[in-house]
Amino acid sequence: MNIHKNARLTPQGRVLRVRRITEAGWRIVDAANAAGISVRQSYRWLARYRRGAAAALADRSSAPHQCKHGIGADRVGEIERLRQQRMSGPAIARELSMPISTVGIILRRLGLGKLAGLEPKPAVVRYERQWPGELIHIDTKRLGRIAAVGHRITGDRRDTTRGVGWEALHVCIDDATRLAYSEILADERKASAVGFLERALGWFAGQGVTVERVMTDNGSAYRSHAFRGAVAAAGVKHKRTRPYTPRTNGKAERFIQTSLREWVYARPYASSQERTLALMPWLDHYNTERPHTALAHRPPAARLRQSQLLGSTGETVASSRPATNHDRSGEPGQGSPKATGDSRRAASSRRLATPVTLAQGAAYA
Numbered sequence: 001m002n003i004h005k006n007a008r009l010t011p012q013g014r015v016l017r018v019r020r021i022t023e024a025g026w027r028i029v030d031a032a033n034a035a036g037i038s039v040r041q042s043y044r045w046l047a048r049y050r051r052g053a054a055a056a057l058a059d060r061s062s063a064p065h066q067c068k069h070g071i072g073a074d075r076v077g078e079i080e081r082l083r084q085q086r087m088s089g090p091a092i093a094r095e096l097s098m099p100i101s102t103v104g105i106i107l108r109r110l111g112l113g114k115l116a117g118l119e120p121k122p123a124v125v126r127y128e129r130q131w132p133g134e135l136i137h138i139d140t141k142r143l144g145r146i147a148a149v150g151h152r153i154t155g156d157r158r159d160t161t162r163g164v165g166w167e168a169l170h171v172c173i174d175d176a177t178r179l180a181y182s183e184i185l186a187d188e189r190k191a192s193a194v195g196f197l198e199r200a201l202g203w204f205a206g207q208g209v210t211v212e213r214v215m216t217d218n219g220s221a222y223r224s225h226a227f228r229g230a231v232a233a234a235g236v237k238h239k240r241t242r243p244y245t246p247r248t249n250g251k252a253e254r255f256i257q258t259s260l261r262e263w264v265y266a267r268p269y270a271s272s273q274e275r276t277l278a279l280m281p282w283l284d285h286y287n288t289e290r291p292h293t294a295l296a297h298r299p300p301a302a303r304l305r306q307s308q309l310l311g312s313t314g315e316t317v318a319s320s321r322p323a324t325n326h327d328r329s330g331e332p333g334q335g336s337p338k339a340t341g342d343s344r345r346a347a348s349s350r351r352l353a354t355p356v357t358l359a360q361g362a363a364y365a
Helices: 012-020 027-033 039-057 073-082 087-097 102-107 192-206 227-231 247-265 272-277 279-288 299-312 340-352
Strands: 134-143 166-175 180-185 212-218 237-240
Touching: 012 027, 012 039, 012 134, 027 039, 073 087, 073 102, 087 102, 087 166, 134 192, 134 247, 166 192, 166 247, 180 192, 192 299, 212 247, 227 237, 247 279, 272 279, 279 299
Parallel strands: 134 212, 212 237
Antiparallel strands: 134 166, 166 180
């Protein structure tokens, strides 16, 4: 409740003043003087208390109970019907000969102020692979090169440096363990994508992880013959997300957000080289020390160690996510079909139960 700074009484004070009259036997004049209000206002509070007890002393809206100029339900329904036809607010106002502002108020009241309100939100589909390497996610993010500390740090737009160019952050994250590998390369072209894929697969192999599937978006580099040939040469199955559905590759998208928040923009860098040098220490911290909420607040290396130990005995890794019957990862178009039991058993037999030692040999542009 927002009490006016000059208000004499709060709802609790009104109850106290009324009870002094009705229970303690105070005169209305004395109670009004003690509260610092007029006798007439005191009679009003007393009348409201007698009509509705203490609840009647709460603040009431100053809006009128009835408005002779109010928009009828039929007209509101007509506005909603036209909006369902994806007509804009001004177009609806012209169609119904109404003020644009009035139509806008009604559309916002109906939750249709934006066209996005007409589309039902897609159901949240969460999935998590059982074993390390069953599926890795690859994505890229363009980063502006650094010539000096810029406006994002200083807050002064005059510190913007133009024409410096861009470089690309390539990320790869394992679906089951969230183990991540990143590099900063010169661009997002196919040659860079192929090179990153080969080095990422080698890095995961160094951790005792055999990759079975790679998921990417539909970028030109990932649709190229060179990338397709590199995937085939590695004996890995390539899965692409449904067009215009980046949430299917959500683990990579979320890891990029974490990278931006905790590494790229965590502190000012004097140059791109300084930012690049800070990547590996942060990435090692992410993999071996930083708690991950999806892993029951454990780092990815702990989940990898658990998976390798259980995989060596033929047991099953317990997922940190609650059981759900809404996992549609195997449906057509989801980009992550479930592996068969045979492939999982074969993959688990290939994984070694060795201690986790995360290598840091990344390549840079």
